[in-house]
Structure formats: C-alpha cells, structure tokens
Amino acid sequence: MVNITAFLLVGAVLFGIGVIGVMVSRNIIVLLMAVELMLNAANLVIIAFSRVQNLMDGHAFVFLVLTVAAAEAAVGLAMVITIYHNRRTINIDRYNLLKW
Amino acid sequence: MSDNLYLIPLLPLAGFLINGLFLRYMPRRFVSLIACGTVGLSFLVSLFLFLELKGLPAEFRVIRQVLFSWIPSGDFQADMGLLLDPLSAVMILVVTGVGFLIHVYSVGYMAHDHGYGRYFAYLNLFTFSMLVLVLADNFLFMFVGWEGVGLCSYLLIGFWFEKKSAADAGKKAFIVNRIGDFGFLIGMFIIFWQLGSLDFMIVAERAPEVFLAGGTVVTTVCILLFVGAVGKSAQIPLYVWLPDAMEGPTPVSALIHAATMVTAGVYMIARSNALYILAPEALLVVAIVGAATALYAATIGLVQNDIKRVLAYSTVSQLGYMFMACGVAAFTAGVFHLMTHAFFKALLFLGAGSVIHAMSNQQDMRFMGGLKKYLPLTYLTFFIATLAISGIPLMSGFFSKDEILWKIFSSEYGHTAFWVIGVVTAALTAFYMFRLLYLTFYGHERMDEKTKSHLHESPRVMTVPLMILAVLSIIGGWIGLPHIFGVTNFFEEWLAPVMAAGGTHHKLASPMLAASAESGSIELLLMLGTLAVVGVAIFAAYRVYRLKPELADSLASKMSGAYRLLLNKYYVDEIYGVLVVRPIVYLSVFFWKIMDVLFIDGLINGLAKLYEGVSESLRIYQTGRIRSYATAFALGVALLIAYVVLA
Numbered sequence A: 001m002v003n004i005t006a007f008l009l010v011g012a013v014l015f016g017i018g019v020i021g022v023m024v025s026r027n028i029i030v031l032l033m034a035v036e037l038m039l040n041a042a043n044l045v046i047i048a049f050s051r052v053q054n055l056m057d058g059h060a061f062v063f064l065v066l067t068v069a070a071a072e073a074a075v076g077l078a079m080v081i082t083i084y085h086n087r088r089t090i091n092i093d094r095y096n097l098l099k100w
Numbered sequence B: 001m002s003d004n005l006y007l008i009p010l011l012p013l014a015g016f017l018i019n020g021l022f023l024r025y026m027p028r029r030f031v032s033l034i035a036c037g038t039v040g041l042s043f044l045v046s047l048f049l050f051l052e053l054k055g056l057p058a059e060f061r062v063i064r065q066v067l068f069s070w071i072p073s074g075d076f077q078a079d080m081g082l083l084l085d086p087l088s089a090v091m092i093l094v095v096t097g098v099g100f101l102i103h104v105y106s107v108g109y110m111a112h113d114h115g116y117g118r119y120f121a122y123l124n125l126f127t128f129s130m131l132v133l134v135l136a137d138n139f140l141f142m143f144v145g146w147e148g149v150g151l152c153s154y155l156l157i158g159f160w161f162e163k164k165s166a167a168d169a170g171k172k173a174f175i176v177n178r179i180g181d182f183g184f185l186i187g188m189f190i191i192f193w194q195l196g197s198l199d200f201m202i203v204a205e206r207a208p209e210v211f212l213a214g215g216t217v218v219t220t221v222c223i224l225l226f227v228g229a230v231g232k233s234a235q236i237p238l239y240v241w242l243p244d245a246m247e248g249p250t251p252v253s254a255l256i257h258a259a260t261m262v263t264a265g266v267y268m269i270a271r272s273n274a275l276y277i278l279a280p281e282a283l284l285v286v287a288i289v290g291a292a293t294a295l296y297a298a299t300i301g302l303v304q305n306d307i308k309r310v311l312a313y314s315t316v317s318q319l320g321y322m323f324m325a326c327g328v329a330a331f332t333a334g335v336f337h338l339m340t341h342a343f344f345k346a347l348l349f350l351g352a353g354s355v356i357h358a359m360s361n362q363q364d365m366r367f368m369g370g371l372k373k374y375l376p377l378t379y380l381t382f383f384i385a386t387l388a389i390s391g392i393p394l395m396s397g398f399f400s401k402d403e404i405l406w407k408i409f410s411s412e413y414g415h416t417a418f419w420v421i422g423v424v425t426a427a428l429t430a431f432y433m434f435r436l437l438y439l440t441f442y443g444h445e446r447m448d449e450k451t452k453s454h455l456h457e458s459p460r461v462m463t464v465p466l467m468i469l470a471v472l473s474i475i476g477g478w479i480g481l482p483h484i485f486g487v488t489n490f491f492e493e494w495l496a497p498v499m500a501a502g503g504t505h506h507k508l509a510s511p512m513l514a515a516s517a518e519s520g521s522i523e524l525l526l527m528l529g530t531l532a533v534v535g536v537a538i539f540a541a542y543r544v545y546r547l548k549p550e551l552a553d554s555l556a557s558k559m560s561g562a563y564r565l566l567l568n569k570y571y572v573d574e575i576y577g578v579l580v581v582r583p584i585v586y587l588s589v590f591f592w593k594i595m596d597v598l599f600i601d602g603l604i605n606g607l608a609k610l611y612e613g614v615s616e617s618l619r620i621y622q623t624g625r626i627r628s629y630a631t632a633f634a635l636g637v638a639l640l641i642a643y644v645v646l647a
Helices: A004-024 A028-053 A057-087 B002-025 B028-055 B086-109 B116-135 B139-157 B164-195 B200-210 B216-232 B241-247 B250-259 B261-271 B280-301 B307-327 B331-358 B376-390 B396-410 B416-441 B449-454 B460-480 B490-495 B511-519 B521-547 B550-558 B560-567 B569-621 B626-646
Strands: B063-073 B076-084
Touching (some): B002 B063, B028 B116, B063 B139, B086 B250, B086 B261, B086 B460, B116 B250, B139 B164, B139 B241, B139 B261, B164 B200, B164 B216, B164 B241, B216 B261, B216 B280, B241 B307, B250 B331, B261 B331, B280 B307, B280 B416, B280 B569, B307 B416, B331 B376, B331 B460, B331 B490, B376 B396, B376 B460, B396 B416, B416 B521, B460 B490, B560 B569
Antiparallel strands (some): B063 B076
C-alpha cells in the first residue's frame, strides 16, 4: 500500500502547475489544458482518499467529474474556435473587451 | 327660496370659472356680461333672501344650509355650511350690491386695458371669496374665504405686474396679511381646543359656560383673533400694506380696499361678539388700537398729495373708527359704520377713479384743480360723499359716526379719552376731505395743456354707479337713526338677535348718564359739539385751500419738521425696513448662502463626489484580462486557505 501522502503530493503539484498555467499562459488552448490539469489533480486526490477509506463513492464521483470535464472541454473548444474566427487570434490578453 | 342660499356665492364662482377659463375666446362684451350678470343675480338672490329673513319673527331669523361635511375627523367636525342671519344679510347686501356697482363701473374704467378678461375673472373670484367669508357658519370655512380674499387682493394689487411697484405692493400686502392670519389661526386652534367646535352658534352658546369672564384663555383668544383682524383691516401696526395697495386699478381699491375686504376684520369681531364680551381686556386692546389708528392715519392723510393715498389713509382711519366701536362693545355701531362707509368710500374711490381717468392717469393733486366744470357729475357725487364722510347732518356718515361717538362716550367700556380722539379724528377727516375736494375740483387748473385738452366726463357706465352710490351715501344712514330723534333704530333692532350675547342692551357707564340718556340731552349736546368742531375744520380747509392757496405752502414751510414727518408717513416704512425687513433679508441670505448652498448642497454634492472618487480609483482594476482576474482569484483563495490553516 502506497502512502497516501505521495498521492496528495502529486495532486498538489499537478494543481499548482494548473494554477500557474492559467496565470501565465497567453495561449487560450494552453489555458484550457491547465484547467483540465487542475480538474484531474482534484480527481486524483478524490480517488486516493476513496481508496484509503475503502469507499466506492469517490470513484463514482470521479466519473461524474470526467464526464462534466469532457462536456466542458467540448463547449470550451467550440467557444475558442468561434472567438478565433472573429478575432483571428488565440492570445487571451487580446480578449479584453469587458473592461472600463 | 331659502334653499337657494348656496346660489349667492356660487354665481360669482361660476362667473369666475367661465371668464377665467375662456377669457381668450370671448369678446369683451360677453366677459363683462358674465361678470356683472353673475354678481347682479347674486345681489337679487341676496335681496330676496333678505326679504324672506325680514318676514320671519326676530328670534327665528336664521337660515342655515349645510352643503356637505367638509372635514369629519374624530371629534373635529367642519362643514361647508352657510349661515344667513341678520349680520350676514347686511354683509351680503353690501358685498353684492356695492360689488355689482363696481363691476359695472369697471366695464367703463378698464375698457382699454389689455387684461380685461383676467381683471373680471379676479373680481368675480374676489366676490365669491368675500361671500364665503361672510356666509360661512364656522370659523374654518370663514378662514377659506378670508384667505381667498387675501389671494384676490394680492392678484388685483399686482394686476399691472409689469410695473415693479405694483408687484412689490402685492407681495407686501400678502406677506403682511400672513402675519395677521397666523394670529387668527392660533386663535381658532384655541377655540377648538377649549370649546370643541368652530361653529359660530355652538361657540357662542358654549363660550359663557366654558370660559371664565375676563379669564386669560378667552382674552388670549380674542387678542389672537384681533391680530387677524389687524392684518386684514389694516390697523396699527400692520396697516402699511393698504396705502401701497393703491397700485391696483382704482375700482379694485374701491371694492377690496375700501368697501368690503378690509372690513372683514370688523365683521369677524362682530361675529365673535359672544367671545369678546367675555374679555374686557381684549376689548380695551381693540379700542386702543382702533383709536390710535384712527387718529394716526388721519394725520398722515392731511398732507398726502396722491388722491388715492389720501383716501387710503382715510380708509385706515375709518376702520380704526369701526374698531373703536367694537372695542366699547358697540358692535352694532361698528357694523353700521362699516355699511355706510362702504357706500361713501366706494363712491369716493370711484369718483377719484373718474378723475384719474379724465386726467390721463395723473394721480397727484398738485397737478389737478378746477375740474368742477369739466366733470360735473363726478364733482357732484364726490361732493356728496365728502359731506357723508365728514359727518354733515342727514348724510349717512353723520348717523353712523355719531352713534359710534355716543357709544364710546356712554358705554361702560368706553372712556372720554377715546371720545376726544374720535372727535379730533372726525375733524381731521373733514379737513383732509375738503382739502382733497378743493385741490381737485376748485382753484387754478394746474395740469399741462395736453391733459387739459383730454379732460372729459366719464361715460354713462361709470357715472350711473356713482349716482346710485351717491343716493345710498345720503339715505344709507337713515335705517339707523338715533333714539333722540324719537324713532326706533331699525338697524340696531335688526342686528339684535346676532348681538344677543354681546349685550344688545347698551350698558351705560354710570347711573347719572342713564338718567340723561333717557332724555337724550347729553347725546344731543355731544352731537352739536362734534358738529361744531367739524364745522371749524371744514372752514379751516376752506380758508387754507380755497381762499388763500398760498397759505398751505407757508404753513408747510413754517412747520416743515412736522410736515415732512407726516409727508413721509412717520417714516414707518423705513423703520419697518430696518427693524423687520432687513434682518429677515439678512437671515434669508444666511440660510440661502450658508445653510443651503454651502451646507446642505455641499453635503449632498460632497457625498456624490466621494463615491465618484472612490470609483475612479477602483476602476483601474477592471482590466478585462482574464489572467489578471485569475491571478487575483488564486491569490485570494491562497490567502483564505492560509488564514484558515494558520489561524
């Protein structure tokens, strides 16, 4: 049995990479990927706790998250393509119409 | 017929609405028909009701008509109710009768004015308000009329509002009246608080039960009501608005500022006689103020040069006379003089209007003279009115003035000092009226050639009312002949039911007087004495202004101090200006500039500025960049977690 600390550590690292990715990335595709990374980090932590406590709830919940993430990715990519068609760029810093 | 009481005020109101709403679309002929017709009809209805009232036995002479309940609120009950009793019958006859004549006169006088329709609309509104005032059956409804006539007075004084002096005079009248109204209102509140009703009859009934005779409360009430009367009837110290009110058209001066509105105070006190009889101290105040005003205004009238101003001060003085009568509890005598004064003073003003009309709007008597042959009818009627106001025997003014003087002398509330003031005032009145007559109608023609070539007698529509009023000025007093003539005083008997509480039975000051009053010797003696004094005054005026016109100037220069004091009306306007007007203006400027602009506006605007500044500094954070929002969000979450974990 692997110590749960290792799972949590990996999860935290993955989540941190995701957060930093969202903060620094100018590419909207990379940004979406970073969001996925954060979701999966969370999934990993949920699975780990689920195993430790010998419960199946966590597994079921992770599948739900995966499904939602897939849907979200589909909608997100569709939006990115539409925006790209309009503005001819995927640089997120240029998408700044909603400002003062 | 008695069901038609409401028609009396309603007809002029209808006239006002028709003329006021459609004056742009109606020819002048129609406007004058509506205005005069409604008031004339109202007069006819009044006459019928008067006859009906006269047909009833004396103690049942009350016609009441409650139109509807106006303010039913718990204990407080005020109706729109009309009350016709002998007192209000006299008043409505004067108001509609004299009012009708003045309406007709105005058709000629205002013929060339561009505000013709507006003028008649206001005049009808005034007649309506005045009728409400005298017909109301409670203090509150009376107050509606009271304020209504004040409003119309304001509108008509400032009728030629493009002239600044007229607009200012209107404002002055309104503001000064407001001071008096304040007293009236407070007095009304106390009456309701103490008696639980404002109905005249209930008040008269309950007053003797609730109020202690001579007590503080009833004295306060009476003095407060008198403050209202002082404002409306132009007594010291609130008389200052009336002379300035002469800025209005002359028929307005005749109707509002001589015959009807200004007498509202006298009417109100006569109406409240049941209260006043309980407050001898308040009566004394009324008598003192009346006497002071009568004498004071008469002295100013001696030297004024504006024909209308002389008449205005004369009105103030005569009103003082009426208050003197009320002050010695001779309410009937006060109302009697009110009625005769309405006739001859309206006639004097209308005559003056005829003169001004002929003189191309010149009002200064120094530029008149010798008008007798140009304006024969005006002269004749004016002469009759002058005789009446001077108290020449058999004229109306003689009987009313004499009755007042006798009551002042003999009443238990009277005093010889008041009587002396009354006689001196009568002499002064005769002097300034004959001075006016001589300066205007006799002597050299002092006007310029252009005015002289325009001189003409007024049209028939103006002279006929003059003649009717002249007849009334002669015979108007015959309904109140003194007892010593061996006849019953019809007027006194007529008003007796209304003045029941006020003591119709004239209480004499001493038993000795009572004995001689029986024979009438003292009354006759006093009458002759007064006549002699008045005769001397008339002769003095004749000598100074007719025989030796240069004597007037030499007298004026000999007593230049006194002359200037009188000419400038004792500088009262200036004193009020310094003591009252200026401080209020300064205070107003303080409230305007400091309190309002600086403080309140500053606070509101400052608050808005604060929000604006804060928003300005915060808006830079709304960059529109998702990454910066994400960074802020992440940092925030991190801080929160740190707080939860570490704390």
